[in-house]
Amino acid sequence: MADFITLRSDEATQEPVVTLESFAGQSNATAVRIEPGEDARLLLGQLDRISLVEVNFPAYTDGRGYSAAQILRESGYTGELRAVGDVLIDQLAYMRRCGFDSFKPNAPLDDADVEAAFARYPDVYQKTIDGRTPIWAKRHEDA
Amino acid sequence: MYQYDNYDQAMVDARVAEFRDQVARRLEGKLTEEQFRPLRLMNGLYLQLHAYMLRVAVPYGTLSGKQMRMLGHIARKYDRGYGHFTTRQNIQYNWIKLSDAPDILADLASVEMHAIQTSGNCIRNISSDQYAGVAADEVADPRPWAELLRQWSSFHPEFSYLPRKFKIAVIASAQDRAAMRLHDIGLELVKKDGVIGARVFVGGGMGRTPIVAPEINAFITEDEIISYVEACLRVYNRYGRRDNKYKARIKILVHELGVEEYRRQVAEEFAHMKALGLNPPREELARIAAHFATPAYESGLSDDLDRSDPDFALWVDRNVTAHKQPGYAIANISLKPIGGIPGDASADQIELMADLAERYSLDELRVTHAQNIVLPYVKKADLYALWKELEANGLGEPNLDLVTDIIACPGLDYCSLANARSIPVAQKIASRFASNGRDAEIGELKLKISGCINACGHHHAGHIGILGVDRKGTENYQLLLGGSGAEDCSLGTITGPGFDENGIVDAVEKATDLYLRERTEGERFLDTYRRLGMAPFKEAIYG
Numbered sequence: 001m002a003d004f005i006t007l008r009s010d011e012a013t014q015e016p017v018v019t020l021e022s023f024a025g026q027s028n029a030t031a032v033r034i035e036p037g038e039d040a041r042l043l044l045g046q047l048d049r050i051s052l053v054e055v056n057f058p059a060y061t062d063g064r065g066y067s068a069a070q071i072l073r074e075s076g077y078t079g080e081l082r083a084v085g086d087v088l089i090d091q092l093a094y095m096r097r098c099g100f101d102s103f104k105p106n107a108p109l110d111d112a113d114v115e116a117a118f119a120r121y122p123d124v125y126q127k128t129i130d131g132r133t134p135i136w137a138k139r140h141e142d143a
Numbered sequence: 144m145y146q147y148d149n150y151d152q153a154m155v156d157a158r159v160a161e162f163r164d165q166v167a168r169r170l171e172g173k174l175t176e177e178q179f180r181p182l183r184l185m186n187g188l189y190l191q192l193h194a195y196m197l198r199v200a201v202p203y204g205t206l207s208g209k210q211m212r213m214l215g216h217i218a219r220k221y222d223r224g225y226g227h228f229t230t231r232q233n234i235q236y237n238w239i240k241l242s243d244a245p246d247i248l249a250d251l252a253s254v255e256m257h258a259i260q261t262s263g264n265c266i267r268n269i270s271s272d273q274y275a276g277v278a279a280d281e282v283a284d285p286r287p288w289a290e291l292l293r294q295w296s297s298f299h300p301e302f303s304y305l306p307r308k309f310k311i312a313v314i315a316s317a318q319d320r321a322a323m324r325l326h327d328i329g330l331e332l333v334k335k336d337g338v339i340g341a342r343v344f345v346g347g348g349m350g351r352t353p354i355v356a357p358e359i360n361a362f363i364t365e366d367e368i369i370s371y372v373e374a375c376l377r378v379y380n381r382y383g384r385r386d387n388k389y390k391a392r393i394k395i396l397v398h399e400l401g402v403e404e405y406r407r408q409v410a411e412e413f414a415h416m417k418a419l420g421l422n423p424p425r426e427e428l429a430r431i432a433a434h435f436a437t438p439a440y441e442s443g444l445s446d447d448l449d450r451s452d453p454d455f456a457l458w459v460d461r462n463v464t465a466h467k468q469p470g471y472a473i474a475n476i477s478l479k480p481i482g483g484i485p486g487d488a489s490a491d492q493i494e495l496m497a498d499l500a501e502r503y504s505l506d507e508l509r510v511t512h513a514q515n516i517v518l519p520y521v522k523k524a525d526l527y528a529l530w531k532e533l534e535a536n537g538l539g540e541p542n543l544d545l546v547t548d549i550i551a552c553p554g555l556d557y558c559s560l561a562n563a564r565s566i567p568v569a570q571k572i573a574s575r576f577a578s579n580g581r582d583a584e585i586g587e588l589k590l591k592i593s594g595c596i597n598a599c600g601h602h603h604a605g606h607i608g609i610l611g612v613d614r615k616g617t618e619n620y621q622l623l624l625g626g627s628g629a630e631d632c633s634l635g636t637i638t639g640p641g642f643d644e645n646g647i648v649d650a651v652e653k654a655t656d657l658y659l660r661e662r663t664e665g666e667r668f669l670d671t672y673r674r675l676g677m678a679p680f681k682e683a684i685y686g
Contacts, residue, residue, distance in 0.1 A: 036385075039381075060304065063264075063302070063303065063380060064385075066300060066303075066380070067377055067380045068381075070301055070377075074415070088178075090182060093300075094298075094300035095300075098300050098301055116164075120157055120160075121298065122153045122154070122157060123153065123154060124298070125294045125298060125299075126295055126298075127419070127421050128300060128301070134423075135151075135154075136423035136427040139150065139427065139430065140426050140430075
């Protein structure tokens with residue numbers, strides 16, 4: 001069972017994580033946590049000094065964190081992007097597509113289930129920041 | 144029509160395998176009902192009053208004969224021999240066993256069908272005009288765009304846990320046959336200076352807060368539709384309300400922000416999206432469009448009809464619509480036999496319609512949001528033979544758009560959300576108006592019944608709408624007048640105090656009697672209501 005999953009090759013960031021509100025006032029902080037109602041764009045001027053963004057999912061049904069992740073990646077953030085909270089097997093693949101590269105679920109996940117979840121779908125229909133070639137592009141490469 | 148390539152098939156097959164695994168875990172007790180619920184919902188499986196209900200997607204309402212035959216097979220093998228066509232151009236089965244669900248999805252996948260995202264707070268099946276491709280007034284066949292949107296919305300990672308469900312309709316005619324402005328996003332394809340693009344309407348819907356969608360953008364070019372819709376969705380996903388399920392649809396966000404502010408936020412997000420290359424290239428739209436190419440029509444066919452059989456002539460006048468190709472016709476099959484259940488068809492009937500499509504309609508059928516079936520490519524010379532077979536099998540009801548062609552939700556007979564039964568009310572109204580011949584006298588009258596405030600039966604958009612409510616433990620029915628889901632979109636107004644089951648039938652009759660007395664030449668019920676206003680109708684109903 002895994003209580004932390006990372007897709008990154010570097011070490012997971014151990015820095016203390018501060019709230020978005022206090023992050024602005026703490027020039028030495030490098031890790032920040034975003035709650036569902038908070039605007040990820042407030043971080044855009046400071047991406048250079050951030051090594052970890054935690055995006056909290058208090059309930060898996062609240063999908064605002066997917067947009068927060070996409071916005072950060074689309075804006076060039078390359079540090080660790082961690083989904084924390086009510087993170088379940090069936091959301092992992094979508095989270096990865098939106099740019100999450102580590103996961104800290106409230107309840108540990110079965111390793112085999114995690115592996116199966118990431119491997120389930122052979123292709124993707126949309127272009128996102130994960131860099132996978134969407135089906136519509138592959139079709140015309142093949143041709 | 145569209146056919147899957149290996150990519151599409153592999154995605155649907157993967158979904159079947161995933162769901163089979165999830166159902167196995169549920170049946171073994173490894174998943175609780177609570178954990179399983181969101182997983183089954185993403186596959187269209189609801190737990191209803193008596194059994195599981197499975198909703199199968201019919202993308203933009205288009206089906207081949209082979210697909211239709213499979214729907215009949217599923218009705219026979221896994222249900223009690225019936226299927227129910229819905230107001231979102233889908234089909235539902237009301238008596239499904241959980242252990243059969245993976246096999247059903249596998250059967251569907253074998254004919255390029257699925258139940259993906261027919262439920263849950265995600266982007267649902269894309270709906271469209273049932274006359275797409277054969278309507279004389281369209282600027283283009285809207286289905287290639289609908290298919291592009293279907294693929295884009297399938298397994299969309301950012302928009303699978305939205306505040307609430309999300310429905311998109313695409314049409315391409317000034318005449319709206321799909322209730323486009325009552326969708327979360329409505330796209331109307333238009334041509335400007337020879338270029339195709341879309342008018343974008345956002346924030347329409349029915350339910351407990353009905354709103355006609357305002358126009359958010361007057362013209363977005365066809366190459367940018369996906370990224371513009373993506374921008375509309377992102378603003379909604381970030382700022383749509385999640386504190387109250389009844390205020391979570393995008394219509395509430397647009398209403399609370401105001402149209403101007405929502406439009407501004409979308410524009411800002413769109414400016415950002417434009418740089419991301421989210422739109423499939425023109426070649427992809429062309430690839431899809433090739434599947435919807437104009438069929439090889441026979442030329443030189445006669446437009447003459449032998450109308451000597453009066454029953455046939457009546458059916459032609461009521462249920463057959465003009466086709467853009469000489470010698471051809473659009474045949475509507477009514478699933479509203481008098482006294483029947485609106486939208487229901489037996490396995491035998493579904494299979495017969497599949498056969499008829501293969502023999503008479505270039506192997507294609509459409510499902511309409513009014514819960515009827517269309518054969519879009521019938522040679523006029525074949526109409527009589529077609530009608531004979533329909534007539535012999537309970538599918539020849541000549542009542543398209545009449546007061547007996549009722550839209551009704553499943554209501555309290557099936558649905559766990561309902562407050563009142565819809566089906567018996569529909570049956571009583573249809574029987575009353577058919578037996579006294581008033582249905583024919585009245586002409587076009589769209590009557591729509593919902594068994595609760597969620598409005599699945601589109602009562603807000605009925606020329607006459609009926610809403611079932613629970614009043615101190617008994618079923619009570621409110622009457623609404625003046626709604627329309629067409630291009631003259633409007634919302635009905637409640638007449639006053641509600642009625643019991645027999646009372647509502649009487650009230651409808653009083654309203655239509657007034658119409659018959661007051662109408663001027665060529666006026667439909669709706670037109671007379673709009674001209675006279677509510678007061679005389681109220682007087683006739685309650686006075």
